[in-house]
Amino acid sequence: MNNKICPVCSSTNLEDCFPDYSGTCIASNFKTVENASLKIKICTECGLIFNSKGIRAEGSNFYLKEKFKPRAALTFFNKSKKVSRTELNFKKLNELVDLNTKRSLLELGAGKGDFLKYFCSKINDWEINALEPNMGQRDLLSINEISKVYQTPYNELDLLPKKFDLIISFSVIEHVNNPLDFLQWQAKHLAEGGTIFIEVPNFSMIPGDFFCIDHLTKMTKYSLENLAIRAGLTIENIVEDKVPLYAALKKDPTKKINTNPYAQNLKIINKNTEICSSFFDSFTDMYLKKNSESKYAIFGCSTLGRMTPKYCNVPLSDIACYIDEDSSHQEKDVFGIPIYNRSAIKKLGITDVFIAVSPLYIDAVIAKLSEENVNLHYPKLS
Incomplete structure (x- = not known):
């Protein structure tokens, strides 16, 4: 390579x-x-x-390893209401794509089948297909509504002449070695009038994505628009919904290559570099001021939160715990450091909490933690 x-x-x-x-x-x-x-x-x-x-x-061999299992489904907080990732993805699909004109579906990277089960509970009389090369296929095989499960990487599979009205993927394109090839494969297998629906982590909103080892492409809306046109597609709808980026694409081979998004993407890189550096400087500053009474916790189990002490070369033994309100994290650990909910602040006598979340959520977390009797540390972002 x-x-x-x-x-x-x-x-x-x-x-x-x-x-x-x-x-x-x-x-x-x-x-x-x-x-x-x-x-x-x-x-x-x-x-x-x-x-x-x-x-x-x-490449795809990383996902075939026994140790690689899909993580627990994340929960999003929307106006104080908990919304699962599956529910949010279905809601956006329904908003951006006319499902009344479709009848066959292929999900690429279907994982454990959470989305397809939810889809089938809402919509009937579709031919449902799934492609999943990793361990999630074992769960997929038990879903009766699925007509066919393909247990191989997409680039080792040619399904023609079979085509699909709707091809979907959720947080997949950023993992493949060549995102253009991924879109071209979908365009080839898309029926006339069909739609490709993609959800991808929006790098412009996730500075910590720098540190995700298997997110090979740091996707922005500018890159996705450029890749779509190179693949003979056009973006019919695109929505930046905080962390996720959603797009509905259709075939349009008449379009030419669009403007190189280098300048726009470089601005995003520079902004995210400054944000990450601010987080690390703030964490290091907190640590250097520690005394014998200090007891530290980190709020946030995102990639940025997990990588902060490693990147700053702070001894992990000096971190009492991580704190996260997403129950899929609790009672696990980060580098051997336990993850608890907010009640651990009082129980463990935490004196200082470093907030390591996306800038999108810092103010909300500060408001919640201000109820606790602790010193809060976080970067002052412009």
Whole structure:
């Protein structure tokens, strides 16, 4: 695998970006990957932001390992109401795509089948298909509504002449070595008048995605628009819903290559670099002021929260616990540091809490933690 060329346009005109890091890293399922490397680059020819190292050499084999299991479904908080990722994805699909005109569906990277089960509970009389090369296929095989489960990576499978009215993927495109090839494969298998529906972590809203070892592409709406046109597609609808980015695409081979998004993406890189650096400086400043009475906790189990003490070279034994309100995290650990809910602040006598969440949520977390008798630490972001 040549890490000196762009995986999309094969250009060698690449610029190095933050971070250049080697050591213990975090995968998207929050498992640790030892002796890993992050080497983020941006292509000046097509604007793609990508990790030239990470798990790129392993490719799809990384997801076939027994140790790689899909993480528990995340919960989003919307106007004080808990909404599962599955519910949110279905809601956005229903908003952006006319499901009344479709009858066959293929989900790429279907995981444990959570979305397809939910879809089938809401909509009947569809032909449902799933592709999933990793361990999630065992759960998929038990879902009666699914007509066919393909247990292989997409690029090793040609289903023609079979085509589908709707091809969906949730947090998949950022994992593949070549996101353009991924879209071209879907365009080839899309029926006339069909729709491709994609959800992807929005890098412009997730600075910590720099550190996710298996997110090989750091996707922005500008990159997705460029890739779609290169694949003979056009984006019919696109929505940035805080962390997730949603897009509905249709075939449109008449369009030409659009403007290179290098400039827009470089601005996002610079902004996210500044945010991450502010987090690390704030954490280091908190740690350097510690005394014999200090007892530290980190609020937030995102990739950024997990990587902060590692990146700052702070002894893990000096962190009493992580705190997170998403129950899928609680009673587990980060590098051996336990994860608890907010009640642990009082129970463990925590004196200082470092807030390591997306800038989107810092103010809300500060408001919640202000009820606790602790010192709060967080970066002052402009």
